[in-house]
Amino acid sequence: KAGVTQTPRYLIKTRGQQVTLSCSPISGHRSVSWYQQTPGQGLQFLFEYFSETQRNKGNFPGRFSGRQFSNSRSEMNVSTLELGDSALYLCASSSEGQGVGYGYTFGSGTRLTVV
């Protein structure tokens, strides 16, 4: 069974640019969550989508946005990049039917560097 796939693995962008990251969840999983991981702040929740609807949102500025498609694949977008946006962006998928806490499978992440 394929895991959570995130593309690209690495990305270098310039301040002010925008970036789009992609996440393909485990087949059958309808919930996709995004997290930002930095050495200083650790893992922080960005947002969660279920059946194309955003259900939860963390405390990040509006420059961070996301969406989910009908096949459960998800994208997140960061506009007007800042140096502080450099981080590992992780996507996790879960199956509602397994209950809270089950099936939170993470991808390997996209490492974004803003220069």
Place this chain on the structure above:
Amino acid sequence: QKEVEQDPGPLSVPEGAIVSLNCTYSNSAFQYFMWYRQYSRKGPELLMYTYSSGNKEDGRFTAQVDKSSKYISLFIRDSQPSDSATYLCAIVKAAGNKLTFGGGTRVLVKP
């Protein structure tokens, strides 16, 4: 104050020793407790999941939850060099799917 506190380490132990990790949390609304392992340049991997006070064992891993003290622990028996990683506790409230993570403890098991 962070909702979930975890000692960053590093925690260095000899091979074969018991590794003891713990987290404290402040919100009694948290109901589900998880431990993740993260190797360098990889995503977190779920090790243990529990939702009640008490112990849960899986192979060399034992998770312990004390809701009255808001304290959770993970014990790794017979530690191996391959256990060297960062261990993260994660907690979920009863409603909603947001994981709140501790800062992670870096563990180094020396051969």
